[in-house]
């Protein structure tokens with residue numbers, strides 16, 4: 001049995017969505033385009049139909065390659081949870097059928113593997129992660145005698161930032177409400193050379209849908225294969241990247257294990273703890289009071305329905321003298337203003353925007369055009385923080401621009417001029 005904090009219906013649906021990646025991609029991505037191609041019946045449309053079909057056939061093959069990664073995530077997750085999930089258990093047949101939203105989140109999660117765990121996306125991650133690392137370092141230098149700092153990273157996605165902070169020697173807790181992302185994180189953190197050498201390479205010998213990197217130690221992922229707009233060259237859609245860019249076990253010197261001590265789904269790996277806690281609801285208790293030296297949020301603040309709830313939680317969990325480091329945009333209302341909302345016509349941007357905001361927790365009803373959130377400017381946020389009692393330590397108006405799962409060769413370039421600030425909960429006299 002799982003602890004009460006695990007929402008088994010949501011978890012099983014996440015499993016089901018990874019397991020049926022190919023089927024959903026076929027239905028959601030390929031089928032409507034194939035139907036469109038089949039309407040091109042006039043003789044002068046032959047070449048056009050041929051082009052479309054060629055592209056769709058290539059997509060079909062590569063979606064299956066991504067689908068294999070999704071299947072490996074599913075397989076790894078099931079063995080990870082073997083005491084909680086009977087291996088013959090089929091969530092879908094028990095009524096836990098993945099929703100359209102689950103499938104969209106899984107596709108977005110596969111792209112996010114590129115964001116967090118490929119070498120090529122370092123330039124996207126670096127401005128944000130480096131800003132946090134430097135602020136943490138400054139804080140540590142100011143308070144050198146107290147040993148490893150306890151850092152909380154909520155909304156951690158695929159957990160590269162918490163991993164980097166743990167690798168730098170800090171004691172890190174990351175949380176992420178999306179089971180899809182927790183399952184993918186578990187897969188990446190568990191990815192060892194041995195796993196690649198024995199399991200993946202053996203599978204690849206008989207399975208042409210598993211693409212290995214040249215050195216045979218990594219898997220190839222195709223993040224833009226579901227993206228049909230704004231390509232300069234046809235092959236841009238089919239670019240592939242080797243993941244993960246490093247073996248986490250080599251860095252943290254410990255194999256991850258499942259961990260339910262938080263009362264939710266969790267992973268423990270050396271000084272890194274990851275769990276499915278919700279930052280709004282699960283940090284109110286006395287056990288979390290003044291528990292952390294640092295709160296680090298990256299591309300997270302705008303997931304709040306009422307940002308004051310996040311601020312109150314921040315105040316509660318930080319030790320006196322502790323700091324909150326924040327980097328990210330304020331994309332409150334992705335339906336109206338974000339990539340999907342602009343109706344640029346591309347499913348990837350739409351799915352990324354939706355997944356980064358709601359992750360299936362608050363699925364938006366069809367026809368509802370915007371998230372019910374309190375949409376503040378950065379200036380208003382800083383004013384509220386001061387009103388609560390935080391002291392502004394730094395307001396960096398010179399952050400480098402940063403994308404979010406951005407294909408740098410695309411004709412459309414979404415970049416954020418991120419806010420970057422540090423506030424402190426004043427030390428007690």
Ligand SMILES: C[S@@+](CC[C@H](N)C(=O)[O-])C[C@H]1O[C@@H](n2cnc3c(N)ncnc32)[C@H](O)[C@@H]1O
Pocket residue numbers: 115154155156157158175176177178181277278279280281298299300303304355356357358359
């Ligand atoms: C835009 S993503 C950012 C992920 C990661 N920080 C990054 O920079 O790639 C925001 C994440 O916050 C998660 N999230 C949203 N609300 C949350 C909450 N209340 N508690 C914990 N995680 C939450 C979402 O599931 C999503 O993965």
